[in-house]
Amino acid sequence: xxxxxxxxxxxxxxxxxxxxxxxxxxxxxxxxxxxxxxxxxxxxxxxxxxxxxxxxxxxxxxxxxxxxxxxxxxxxxxxxxxxxxxxxxxxxxxxxxxxxxxxxxxxxxxxxxxxxxxxxxxxxxxxxxxxxxxxxxxxxxxxxx
Numbered sequence: 001x002x003x004x005x006x007x008x009x010x011x012x013x014x015x016x017x018x019x020x021x022x023x024x025x026x027x028x029x030x031x032x033x034x035x036x037x038x039x040x041x042x043x044x045x046x047x048x049x050x051x052x053x054x055x056x057x058x059x060x061x062x063x064x065x066x067x068x069x070x071x072x073x074x075x076x077x078x079x080x081x082x083x084x085x086x087x088x089x090x091x092x093x094x095x096x097x098x099x100x101x102x103x104x105x106x107x108x109x110x111x112x113x114x115x116x117x118x119x120x121x122x123x124x125x126x127x128x129x130x131x132x133x134x135x136x137x138x139x140x141x142x143x144x145x
Contacts (some may be wrong), residue, residue, distance in 0.1 A: 014141070030127035037120045042114040051102070051109040056057050058102040062092050 066088045069078040079085040093099050 007079075020137060020141070023130065023137065027127070027134050028129050030123065030130065031094055034120065034123050034127065037116065037123055041113070041116045041120060044109070044116050048109040048113045049104075051106040055102045055106045058099045059089070059093070062096060062099060068090070079137075 063085070065087050067077070070076065073079045079088050087099055093103075
């Protein structure tokens with residue numbers, strides 16, 4: 001083996017030991033993973049908005065029931081001011097099964113959406129970190145070339 005061939009062989013071994021190929025594969029895979037997570041967030045956002053609409057609709061039904069309630073003694077609205085209507089709404093919300101189901105779906109959708117946002121940020125940070133490390137590895141290896 002001549003000197004040139006020995007140098008090429010040493011470089012190949014150095015690249016293999018440095019783990020360049022796995023690092024490159026990992027860096028190149030991040031854009032796909034980030035895009036998939038963004039698509040996931042879009043779907044979760046739509047689901048979150050739908051559950052929020054359902055929750056507001058359930059609350060609207062309860063509020064309409066409260067507004068329509070009549071005091072049988074006076075034949076006037078049972079809840080004549082905003083404070084009494086709000087208090088009645090808060091009390092009914094705690095016991096109404098349809099509202100509670102809508103609230104549970106809303107909370108689960110919100111949690112899933114927030115978790116997906118966190119995961120996206122983590123992927124983006126990992127991508128930046130791996131890209132930086134890859135650049136530093138490339139710089140080190142270029143000094144040996």
